[in-house]
Amino acid sequence: MSARIFETPAALLAAVGERFGPTDWVAIEQDRIDLFAQATDDHQWIHVDPARAKDGPFGGTIAHGYLTMSLVNRFLPDLIEVRGVSMGINIGTDNLRFLNPVRSGSRIRGVGELVRAEEARGGVQAVVRVTVEIEGEEKSACVVDTISRFYPEA
DSSP states (O other): OOOEEESSGGGGGGOTTOEEOOOOOEEEOHHHHHHHHHHHTOOOHHHHOHHHHTTSTTSSOBOOHHHHHHTHHHHHHHHEEEOSEEEEEEEEEEEEEEOSOOBTTEEEEEEEEEEEEEEETTEEEEEEEEEEEETTOSSOSEEEEEEEEEEEOO
16 A cells, blocks of 8 residues: 655645555564564563463563554554655654554554644644554554654745
8 A cells, every 4th residue: 555645744734534554564573572672671571481471461472562653653654655845753642552462473554544734833743643453353452643743845
């Protein structure tokens, strides 16, 4: 699936309520989970000890919630592309919720919705709600409102 293209930041203003995606699937293998554990110093056994986790509450290791959330940044360019910008910056996130664990070996993808867009400090600030789906699961992994600001070319 290709990204929804906006020719200018101002074009976002008329697209509130529009949905984007889904993205391609991304595999969440144990090596990715282990690398995230190393990067964040979060070595809890439910993430990094497959033998112990096999008998744990999830029947195996699971991805860190923040690993799942960080992959939203990978999904965003596959959901929307804003052209005619001098720069785009991440402002932050709102309303992050972890709804379902992502088990090692599963695949996830992103689905987006433009929930808000408004003029802000010479640019357009957009809130894209990204829902991270797990292949074969009815319940999503997480939902987060991403906040970005896009400044038009001069």
